[in-house]
Amino acid sequence: MHKILFQILRTGIQTEHPPEANLDYRTPDAQQLHEEILKCLGKALVIRHVDAGSCNGCELEIHALNTPQYNIEGLGIKFAASPRHADLLLVTGPVSRHMEEALKRTFDAMPEPKLVVAVGDCGCNGGIFGESYASCGRVSNVIPVDVVIPGCPPTPTQLLQGILAAVTQSNAR
Amino acid sequence: MDLHDFPAGLTAIPGAMPVWHSEVSPEQLRVACTRIREDGGRLVSLWGSDERQRGGGFALHVALVDQPGLICLTLPIAAASPEYPAIDDLYPVANRMQRAAYDLLGIRAQGTADQRPWLRHSAWPADAFPLRKEFNAKAAYPASGNKYPFVQVTGNGVHEIAVGPVHAGTIEPGHFRFSVVGERVLRLEERLGYTHKGIEKLAENMSVADAAKLVGRVSGDSTAAYAWAFAMAAESIAGFTPPPRSLWLRALLLERERIANHLGDLGYLGNDVALAFGFAQFWRLKEEWLRTQHDLFGHRYLMDCIVPGGVRSELNATDLVRLLDEAEALEQQVTKLQDIYHEHAGVQDRFLSTGRVAPELAARLGLTGLAGRASAQAWDLREQYPATPYDRLEVRMATQRNGDVAARVNVRFDEIYESLRLVRLILNGLPAGATMQELPPLPDNGFGIGWVEGWRGEVLVALHIGKDGAIHRLHPHDPSWQNWPVLEHAVIGNIVPDFPLINKSFNLSYSGQDL
Numbered sequence: 001m002h003k004i005l006f007q008i009l010r011t012g013i014q015t016e017h018p019p020e021a022n023l024d025y026r027t028p029d030a031q032q033l034h035e036e037i038l039k040c041l042g043k044a045l046v047i048r049h050v051d052a053g054s055c056n057g058c059e060l061e062i063h064a065l066n067t068p069q070y071n072i073e074g075l076g077i078k079f080a081a082s083p084r085h086a087d088l089l090l091v092t093g094p095v096s097r098h099m100e101e102a103l104k105r106t107f108d109a110m111p112e113p114k115l116v117v118a119v120g121d122c123g124c125n126g127g128i129f130g131e132s133y134a135s136c137g138r139v140s141n142v143i144p145v146d147v148v149i150p151g152c153p154p155t156p157t158q159l160l161q162g163i164l165a166a167v168t169q170s171n172a173r
Numbered sequence: 174m175d176l177h178d179f180p181a182g183l184t185a186i187p188g189a190m191p192v193w194h195s196e197v198s199p200e201q202l203r204v205a206c207t208r209i210r211e212d213g214g215r216l217v218s219l220w221g222s223d224e225r226q227r228g229g230g231f232a233l234h235v236a237l238v239d240q241p242g243l244i245c246l247t248l249p250i251a252a253a254s255p256e257y258p259a260i261d262d263l264y265p266v267a268n269r270m271q272r273a274a275y276d277l278l279g280i281r282a283q284g285t286a287d288q289r290p291w292l293r294h295s296a297w298p299a300d301a302f303p304l305r306k307e308f309n310a311k312a313a314y315p316a317s318g319n320k321y322p323f324v325q326v327t328g329n330g331v332h333e334i335a336v337g338p339v340h341a342g343t344i345e346p347g348h349f350r351f352s353v354v355g356e357r358v359l360r361l362e363e364r365l366g367y368t369h370k371g372i373e374k375l376a377e378n379m380s381v382a383d384a385a386k387l388v389g390r391v392s393g394d395s396t397a398a399y400a401w402a403f404a405m406a407a408e409s410i411a412g413f414t415p416p417p418r419s420l421w422l423r424a425l426l427l428e429r430e431r432i433a434n435h436l437g438d439l440g441y442l443g444n445d446v447a448l449a450f451g452f453a454q455f456w457r458l459k460e461e462w463l464r465t466q467h468d469l470f471g472h473r474y475l476m477d478c479i480v481p482g483g484v485r486s487e488l489n490a491t492d493l494v495r496l497l498d499e500a501e502a503l504e505q506q507v508t509k510l511q512d513i514y515h516e517h518a519g520v521q522d523r524f525l526s527t528g529r530v531a532p533e534l535a536a537r538l539g540l541t542g543l544a545g546r547a548s549a550q551a552w553d554l555r556e557q558y559p560a561t562p563y564d565r566l567e568v569r570m571a572t573q574r575n576g577d578v579a580a581r582v583n584v585r586f587d588e589i590y591e592s593l594r595l596v597r598l599i600l601n602g603l604p605a606g607a608t609m610q611e612l613p614p615l616p617d618n619g620f621g622i623g624w625v626e627g628w629r630g631e632v633l634v635a636l637h638i639g640k641d642g643a644i645h646r647l648h649p650h651d652p653s654w655q656n657w658p659v660l661e662h663a664v665i666g667n668i669v670p671d672f673p674l675i676n677k678s679f680n681l682s683y684s685g686q687d688l
Contacts, residue, residue: 063343
């Protein structure tokens with residue numbers, strides 16, 4: 001036990017200052033971002049993540065949000081196992097046709113009001129995989145999307161900027 | 174096996190790895206597969222191709238490894254009766270690959286009981302085959318039926334737990350069907366294919382440059398391994414050897430990718446046995462490692478750094494010092510954490526004897542990569558078939574015999590130390606010269622294979638070129654094909670709450686096998 005405690009003491013607090021929200025990531029046609037939601041959610045946010053067909057690159061960066069450096073829980077944001085507990089749906093990948101129904105059902109299972117953030121070039125525009133017999137392309141082809149975070153994959157900082165953009169009170173669009 | 178005794182004449186394919194190729198008859202295919210099996214060899218990959226526009230019918234390709242190297246067999250199949258003899262009686266791992274070959278190309282394995290769809294769920298109808306040339310890749314079909322006949326376990330007190338495709342954490346999608354009595358797992362059946370996004374169809378007619386980007390996104394956590402395997406295949410077809418400095422840099426990137434993934438897994442394995450300290454510590458180290466990669470190679474996960482012809486990365490003297498110092502510091506940190514993991518009774522209690530795959534079972538089922546090495550399957554391409562620069566580095570393979578979660582943890586620790594040793598050797602021995610040279614044009618109808626020991630196991634990329642450098646058929650193969658079926662065995666007799674731990678100890682790719 002003393003080794004664990006020494007290691008924790010030696011490591012110190014590694015958490016860095018969070019970035020500002022990047023409001024450019026908001027989609028112009030976001031229907032769901034309005035003051036009522038923001039009042040409701042404030043800065044305590046519960047996220048449900050769904051991989052709708054990604055290459056697993058974006059997942060690596062979502063995991064990194066839990067590192068001491070980004071410490072996402074310290075910002076009042078946590079990941080939930082059930083969509084019924086979630087305020088925000090974080091979707092990675094182009095939506096594969098085999099995941100289309102599961103994604104819709106997850107979205108439907110979330111309580112209102114709810115937000116959707118599409119992650120990565122694939123989530124934004126289909127990315128390298130595009131639309132095909134196997135892929136529906138971007139997330140907004142399947143469910144409404146409020147914020148898109150580009151990148152292949154987006155860095156943890158970009159992810160935070162996008163997630164905060166979904167819940168930051170501002171009239172700027 | 175002595176290659177002179179081989180049932181069909183073998184032609185050596187030039188390139189970085191020892192690869193032979195031969196066209197075979199159905200009988201010769203069975204004889205060759207049987208003899209390689211008896212010889213202790215393994216099946217690496219199985220895929221099909223449509224050769225009707227090139228004057229043939231269809232073709233089945235089977236890549237096997239035997240002591241001398243990789244043996245690739247091609248069986249021509251008549252378009253009028255698209256069938257071939259099954260080989261899953263010899264190599265159980267072939268079963269899902271055979272089913273995928275039918276789903277995608279409509280060539281049927283004869284003489285096997287399990288003919289259920291594998292990659293096809295509902296996105297395209299049963300009588301359409303995406304990898305046939307006439308198939309319209311842009312078409313969107315109405316969802317077809319999606320009833321999958323899972324094997325039912327019956328008996329007193331047996332019930333089913335269905336999990337997925339959407340899992341509880343940040344994980345790729347797949348479905349697991351557990352049959353349990355109380356807390357104990359009687360049977361697990363996996364259903365994968367949810368992330369199928371048509372990668373192989375997309376690659377048709379692509380240029381080599383575009384496909385390099387695509388292959389780097391088959392499984393994002395193994396992008397360096399895939400990119401190198403693809404480059405190796407293209408360079409083999411072009412009869413081209415990239416500059417030595419680029420090969421040494423590729424190995425540096427591959428070893429860094431291995432270290433990054435092992436750090437992440439060791440953190441999560443701590444997390445899954447309620448040692449959140451382990452997660453915080455290992456992921457702190459991983460994050461620093463990734464930031465260095467962003468600074469020096471331009472991408473946190475090294476995507477698009479390795480390209481046919483060389484690498485897009487260059488290091489100066491200051492960078493080398495930074496990387497050497499980083500390796501030294503990381504080794505000290507990991508040593509401390511390993512000591513803590515080893516001394517922690519709660520951690521060891523959960524790791525030891527959990528999710529055990531005995532060596533005999535691993536050999537029979539063809540368990541590969543790091544999970545294989547944890548079950549005494551002593552295969553590591555870097556040691557056995559060392560391509561430049563591994564021929565100068567004398568890689569020391571990490572193996573364990575227990576085959577449990579603890580063994581897979583230990584292999585990861587050993588491989589981090591070994592990769593750090595290799596990183597230092599590479600940085601100190603990096604030859605001078607160019608890092609990139611233009612790839613000569615690829616000859617029409619060329620065929621090449623790339624084969625690389627990624628962090629999870631061996632990644633194979635088969636590349637068939639058509640005319641004017643355009644791709645005729647591209648097949649990327651992930652070691653997860655081999656290891657997913659073994660996971661079904663590893664959980665038998667364990668309790669359901671240990672499944673996440675066992676699953677994480679394998680950490681297999683969904684995207685890599687769903688394609």
